[in-house]
Amino acid sequence: MDNAAIADRLDAFASLLELAEANPYTIRAYRRAAELIRGTAAPVDKLVRAGRVRELRGIGPGIEARLRELLETGQIAELAELERDLAPGLVGLGRFLGLTAKRSVEIARGLGVRTPDEFREAAATGRLRDVPGVGPKLELQILDALAREGEPRPPRGIHLPRARELVAGIAEAVGGEPAGDPRRWRDSCERLAVVCAASDPGPALARFEELPQIVAVIERQDRRAVGVTVEGVPVELVVAAPQAAGTALLRATGAEPYVAALGPLPDAASEQAVFAALGIPWCPPELREAPFRGEPPPLVDVADIRGDLHCHTTWSDGRASVVEMGRAARDRGYEYLAICDHTPAVGAVQGLTADDVRRQAEEIAAANEALAPFRVLRGIECDILPDGRLDLPDDVLAELDWVQASVHGGQRMPARELTARVEAALRNPYVRCLSHPTGRLIGRRPENAVDLERIYEVAREQGVALEVNGLPDRLDLRGEHVRDAIAAGVKIVCSTDAHGPERLAYMELAVHTARRGGATTADVINAGALPAG
C-alpha cells in the first residue's frame, strides 16, 4: 500500500469520525497524520513494519495501531463498522442535496434505508413524510433537490489542496489525469474532474464507483459518471475515446469562458495536439480563465524558488525551532529562509518584544553556524497598529534582515482608514513586504476594503514587495491581484507562512497562485538570490 492510499484511508476514517461526532482532537490528529503521510518521501508501510513509524512527528501510538491494522488486514475494523452505522453514501448524497450530516443519518434511520438508491426510492414513494421530524416543507425540498440531482447547482468550493489531493488520488486509481478547477490551481474549487482514455469505458467507470473517496454516484452515462464524496462534493469522471482524450481533457480543465472562446475543438489524443491543430501555443492551465490565444509568458516555477521569506517558529505560534525550520528549508534545496515570528499586537498568540527579537538573534546565529552556507535571516512579521505605526520601534526593525508588515486585527476598517493605515506602514523605511494584503480567509472572511490600486502605487514607489501567501485558506494576493500588481510595477514574494517544517510545501500553492497572475521569475523576489539586508 503506498503513502497516498494509506492517507486516503486515514482521511476517510477522519470524515466518518466527524460524522459520528467524535472528539475533534482525534479527528484533527487523523487528518494531520494523513497530510503528513501524503507529504513524506519515506515509504510508510515499510516504517510501520519496521516499528519506526512514530519517528514521524505527529504519529502517536493510537494512529500507529490503526496503521498496523490497516497494513496487516487491509482494513480498519472500526472504519468498516462506522461505514455500516453511518451509511456515508447517504450522508454524501444528503450533503449534496443540502442536508446536514446529522439530518441525513436521522432520515436514513427513520426510513430504514442503507443506500442512496433505497433513499431515492423511499422518497419517490412518499415515505419521507412518515419520518419523525420531516414536515411537508422539508419533504418538498428534498424531492425538489432529488429531481435536480443531475443539474448544475450553486457553487460550494473546497480548498485547493484538498481538491488537488482528491482528483490526484482518483486519477491515479482509474489511470486518468486530474482536470477541472484544481488543475488550474483555482483558489476555491467547485468543478472537480478526472479524464481517462479508453475504448471501453466500463472498467474505468466501475473502478470509479468502487473508490473509497466516492460514497454515492449521482449520475451515470455511457462515458461519464458523477460521484460525491462524503463531504457532498461532486467529482466527475470522463472516459474519452483514446483519439479524443486530449480534447476531453481540455474541456474538463476549463474554465468555460476560456474553452468557449477557442471555438469548435478538433478531436485529438493529447492536449498538445489540440492546441497544435488550433494553430496556437499550448497554454498553462493557470492561464486558462479569460479567453487567451497568445504566447504565454515564461511563468515562474516552483523549481525557480531559492528561499522562503515568511515562516514561524516556537518563538511565536510555530511548531518547530529555528534550526529545525532552517534545516527543512535547506533540505528543500533552498539557499535562505527568513524567520518571521509575530509581534505582541497580534493578540491571540504569543508575540516577540524587542528583547525577544534580540534573544532570538542568538539562536539564529547558532542556526547559521550549524547550517552554513545556508542562510537563516532575522525577520519579523510585524503587526501594523490601528494608527499605521508598527508594533516594534524602528531601531529594532533596523537590525533585521527582512521585515514583513501585516494587518491582523481590524480587518473591517472602512476603506479610507485601512488604506491610510497600510500606506503608513509601507512608508516605514524598514518594511520590505506586505503580508496577505487583503486579509481574506477563503470561505470565511471576505477581502478587506483596502484600496489595492493605491497600495500598488505606494509599494512601487517605496520598493516594497507584496506577498502571495501560500496558506491554503489565504492564497492572498490571489491571481487577479498578482496580475494587476505586476502591471503596476510591483514585485511579488511567494511565501508559505509555514508554522511547521512540512508546511514549507505550501510554496507550491503560492507559486501556482502567482502563475495565475502571469508572474515570471523576474517578478518574484525569492526566485532570485538572497535579498540584500
Ligand SMILES: [Zn+2]
Ligand atoms: Zn499573518
Ligand SMILES: [Zn+2]
Ligand atoms: Zn505569518
